[in-house]
Structures are given as structure tokens and as C-alpha cells.
Amino acid sequence: AQTVTQSQPEMSVQEAETVTLSCTYDTSESNYYLFWYKQPPSRQMILVIRQEAYKQQNATENRFSVNFQKAAKSFSLKISDSQLGDTAMYFCAFMKHNQGGSEKLVFGKGTKLTVNP
Amino acid sequence: GAVVSQHPSRVICKSGTSVKIECRSLDFQATTMFWYRQFPKQSLMLMATSNEGSKATYEQGVEKDKFLINHASLTLSTLTVTSAHPEDSSFYICSASFPGNTEAFFGQGTRLTVV
Numbered sequence: 001a002q003t004v005t006q007s008q009p010e011m012s013v014q015e016a017e018t019v020t021l022s023c024t025y026d027t028s029e030s031n032y033y034l035f036w037y038k039q040p041p042s043r044q045m046i047l048v049i050r051q052e053a054y055k056q057q058n059a060t061e062n063r064f065s066v067n068f069q070k071a072a073k074s075f076s077l078k079i080s081d082s083q084l085g086d087t088a089m090y091f092c093a094f095m096k097h098n099q100g101g102s103e104k105l106v107f108g109k110g111t112k113l114t115v116n117p
Numbered sequence: 118g119a120v121v122s123q124h125p126s127r128v129i130c131k132s133g134t135s136v137k138i139e140c141r142s143l144d145f146q147a148t149t150m151f152w153y154r155q156f157p158k159q160s161l162m163l164m165a166t167s168n169e170g171s172k173a174t175y176e177q178g179v180e181k182d183k184f185l186i187n188h189a190s191l192t193l194s195t196l197t198v199t200s201a202h203p204e205d206s207s208f209y210i211c212s213a214s215f216p217g218n219t220e221a222f223f224g225q226g227t228r229l230t231v232v
Contacts, residue, residue: 045161105158
């Protein structure tokens with residue numbers, strides 16, 4: 001079974017600064033996907049960024065980037081130029097690869113990020 | 118982008134009654150839908166996986182007879198909480214997907230309060 005661990009229950013950052021959220025995972029799968037989801041107070045789940053395990057290059061989406069270390073099973077999220085709207089719960093998630101179907105997401109416990117003005 | 122609509126967004130029901138939550142994929146055919154439960158300040162826990170036209174697969178510890186899932190069409194899955202009790206009060210979220218797709222599309226969630 002896969003497990004996802006987020007060791008930082010809460011973090012805070014000043015507006016315009018950079019913050020890194022940590023995530024580690026455990027799996028015996030060789031092909032899988034990793035995600036960071038944002039859940040603002042509205043509780044709508046929003047995909048922030050996705051990483052395919054077979055890709056060595058770290059994914060980036062505007063101010064969001066990841067540091068994917070496959071051997072260490074680490075998948076951290078870096079948020080640059082933090083904005084007040086980034087305040088939310090952030091969940092790291094794992095999905096194993098399934099050629100012909102859809103797979104479930106396994107979530108970490110989440111990190112509550114507060115961006116201070 | 119793919120849109121998943123979940124209804125209702127909030128519901129209050131009396132203890133002992135049943136409540137149905139709908140999850141619809143509006144612009145794609147969802148062969149698989151997932152139902153999650155989220156307690157306050159906690160993570161999402163998968164309750165069950167439903168595939169269109171077949172019985173749902175429940176996670177260990179989830180009561181099948183209490184949480185009835187029906188996925189009768191490629192655009193609609195329903196979760197019925199039967200004989201609800203206050204401990205069933207929670208936030209329920211669905212997500213939908215289709216074969217070969219690695220992104221899960223989430224509904225807005227349903228806050229259930231049992232009084």
C-alpha cells in the first residue's frame with residue numbers, strides 16, 4: 001500500500017516571499033504520478049501541479065514548482081512570490097499508473113499555509 | 118476543462134433519515150467516480166470507487182449498507198447515506214475520471230449535518 005507523509009501541519013510565510021512544503025511517500029510501484037492540491041476555505045479541491053514519476057525534469061506551473069527526488073521518494077512544493085490568495089490547505093497526493101483505467105488518489109494529511117500581509 | 122457538479126452543497130437531515138448526494142460530470146463521460154469523506158481539519162479519506170454499470174468497491178471499514186453508491190450512467194453517481202446519525206456528519210467530496218486520464222476532477226463537496 002502507498003503512503004504519503006506531510007510532516008508540516010502548519011506553515012506561514014510573508015507575502016512575496018518563498019515557501020517550501022514537504023512531502024514524502026512510500027511505494028513499491030515503478031510508474032506513478034504525484035500531485036499537489038490546494039483546498040481554500042471554499043473546500044473546492046484545486047490541482048496545483050502534477051509530476052509523472054518517469055520524468056526526471058521537475059514540473060513547474062508559474063509560481064509553483066516541485067523538487068522531485070525519486071530515489072529519496074520526496075516531492076516538495078515551492079511557492080515563489082507568495083500571494084494572499086495562496087492561503088489554503090495543501091495536500092500532497094499519489095496515484096499509481098493504470099494503463100486502461102482510473103486510479104484513486106492517496107492523500108497526505110495536509111499542510112495549512114497562511115500567507116501574511 | 119472538465120467540470121464535476123456535486124449537489125447539494127449543504128444538507129441538514131434528521132437522525133434516522135436518509136440523504137442522497139449526486140455527483141455529475143457535465144462535459145465528459147466519467148467511467149470511474151470516487152467518493153471521499155473529510156472530517157474537519159483532516160485529509161480526504163477514500164470511501165469507495167464506483168465504475169459505471171458495476172458494483173462499487175468499498176474501502177476497508179466503510180459500511181456498504183450504510184453508504185449506498187450507485188453509478189448507473191456515465192455522467193452520474195450517487196451516494197446515499199442511509200439511517201443517518203450525527204457521527205455521519207462530515208464533508209463528502211466526489212471526483213470523476215476516465216480511462217487513461219491522470220487528473221481527478223472534483224465536485225464542490227457536500228457538507229452533511231445530521232441533527
